[in-house]
Amino acid sequence: MDNHHLSPVQEMILDVFAPIYKYLESNHMEYYMLGGTLLGAIRHQGFIPWDDDIDIGIPRVQYEQFLREIEANLPEHFKLYTYQSNFDVHHYYFARVVDTRYSLKRTGSLVERDENVWVDIFPLDGMPKGRIRRGVHKIRLMKARFLYHCACFDKVNLKRPNRPLSERVAIKLISVTGFGQKSDASKCLDRIDSLLRKYPYESSNYVVNFMGQYKFKEMFPKNWYGAGKLYPFEKYQLSGPVEYDRILTQMYGDYMTPPKDCDKNAHAAVLNEEKDGKEAD
Numbered sequence: 556m557d558n559h560h561l562s563p564v565q566e567m568i569l570d571v572f573a574p575i576y577k578y579l580e581s582n583h584m585e586y587y588m589l590g591g592t593l594l595g596a597i598r599h600q601g602f603i604p605w606d607d608d609i610d611i612g613i614p615r616v617q618y619e620q621f622l623r624e625i626e627a628n629l630p631e632h633f634k635l636y637t638y639q640s641n642f643d644v645h646h647y648y649f650a651r652v653v654d655t656r657y658s659l660k661r662t663g664s665l666v667e668r669d670e671n672v673w674v675d676i677f678p679l680d681g682m683p684k685g686r687i688r689r690g691v692h693k694i695r696l697m698k699a700r701f702l703y704h705c706a707c708f709d710k711v712n713l714k715r716p717n718r719p720l721s722e723r724v725a726i727k728l729i730s731v732t733g734f735g736q737k738s739d740a741s742k743c744l745d746r747i748d749s750l751l752r753k754y755p756y757e758s759s760n761y762v763v764n765f766m767g768q769y770k771f772k773e774m775f776p777k778n779w780y781g782a783g784k785l786y787p788f789e790k791y792q793l794s795g796p797v798e799y800d801r802i803l804t805q806m807y808g809d810y811m812t813p814p815k816d817c818d819k820n821a822h823a824a825v826l827n828e829e830k831d832g833k834e835a836d
Contacts, residue, residue, distance in 0.1 A: 561789070564607045564659065567672045569789060571633065571654050572609050575674055576791060578628045579611075584621065587612045587780055588788065588795040589677060589764055589773070594803055594810055601789040607659070609674045612764050614756040618678040622650055632656050634671075642741050646707050648748070648766040650676040677767055680751040681759025682774060689761065696750055696765055703743035772806050 561569075579586050588596055589610040595603040613621055626635045632655050636645035645651060653671035660669055682689050747766065756762055756777075763774040781797035796802050803810040 561602065562607075564672060565602050567654060567657055568602075568607070568609055568674060571652055571672060571674045572791075574629050574633065575611070575625070575652055575676075576793075578621070578625055582620075582624075584617050585614055585783065586617075586794055587679075587783060588786070588793050590767060590769065590806070592788070592793075593786075593795050593799060594807065596786040596788040596793065596795060597799055597803065598811055598813075600787040610677065610767070611674065612677045612679045614679045614762075615681075615752065616756070618650075618676070621676065625652065636673075638741060638744050644670075646740060647675075648703075648744050649678070652676065677764050678751065679756055679762050679764055679780075681754035681756045682761040682763055683754050684760060692750070692754075693771060696747065697770070699743065699747045699750060700766070700770070703740060703747060706740035706743050769806055775802055775805070 578584075587593075589612045591603055591606050592608075592610045595601055595606060622635065622637060629635070629652065634641075634653055634655055636651045636653055638645055638648060651673045653673045655671050657672045658669040659672060683692050751765060760777060761774055762777045762780065763771065765771070765773070767773050775796075775798075779796055779798035779801055783794035784797045784799075785792040786795045786799070787793075
């Protein structure tokens with residue numbers, strides 16, 4: 556393991572992850588570390604030092620099973636959040652398991668808000684066969700995602716480094732014009748959900764974690780995931796893609812070289828005081 560000390564938040568995240576890991580392993584579920592979690596496993600054998608979450612991807616059918624069953628396997632102070640059932644406190648498309656005893660103040664958006672310490676669970680979905688059909692599907696998904704971000708613009712992380720020029724221009728235009736900000740964000744997510752379910756993971760050659768930060772940088776040939784391979788992550792051996800080098804290179808470029816401080820993609824979050832075991836409002 557890389558010689559680094561865990562932050563208090565990272566220790567809490569490992570506590571949240573423990574029942575998730577137990578459920579995934581005991582039910583022989585197919586899952587993969589994603590994004591910064593995979594990068595941390597390869598480069599640090601655990602958390603990226605400044606990271607404050609764990610990201611796991613599960614193929615759609617098993618993802619839905621996870622959503623149905625995980626709450627019965629969680630301690631009393633842990634909760635499953637989905638946008639369908641908890642939109643007032645969880646406006647994200649992907650699912651999140653949280654510890655309601657602790658919260659982080661998110662400071663990167665227009666409106667500061669508290670969010671419980673979390674582990675994110677993403678569905679992995681299929682893409683259509685053929686470059687043209689994939690291109691059309693990409694356009695539809697990007698349009699739906701753009702409208703969703705307009706609808707919840709006050710929650711967008713405006714401090715995220717290295718945004719593409721197109722995103723920076725869009726953010727500026729939305730902030731000036733207010734375009735789309737009166738739309739129903741949950742209905743925008745319903746539209747995204749309908750599009751993502753269109754092509755089954757099992758019969759697709761290309762698969763995607765579209766609602767992650769990197770959008771189509773997380774679209775890969777399915778065989779890059781393969782049957783999964785175990786990699787060290789803190790005290791665990793967790794499943795990740797067999798072709799991790801190709802995936803991380805596509806996402807990050809020279810991923811073994813840590814970024815400069817100004818480019819570190821932290822979540823702009825600050826740990827609040829302990830809530831003395833009481834659930835967050």
